[in-house]
Amino acid sequence: MLGLGIGEIVVILAIVVLFFGAKRIPEIARGMGEGIRNFKGGLKEGDPPPKDRLEDGNGESRERDDDPR
Numbered sequence: 121m122l123g124l125g126i127g128e129i130v131v132i133l134a135i136v137v138l139f140f141g142a143k144r145i146p147e148i149a150r151g152m153g154e155g156i157r158n159f160k161g162g163l164k165e166g167d168p169p170p171k172d173r174l175e176d177g178n179g180e181s182r183e184r185d186d187d188p189r
Contacts, residue, residue, distance in 0.1 A: 124132075140148060
């Protein structure tokens with residue numbers, strides 16, 4: 121597992137407990153899990169299809185020009 125032994129994992133966990141406190145660790149883990157879940161969901165959705173209309177900075181939209189000569 122990433123080249124970490126049991127000793128290194130115990131030291132890392134001890135530092136995390138000292139730094140954040142035992143009460144905040146579940147909250148942090150929950151937030152990290154939710155972030156990973158949202159990231160994976162975003163990857164599954166893919167890129168949205170391109171829009172046929174473009175908006176300029178004034179909030180007005182115009183047709184997209186596929187041949188910009």
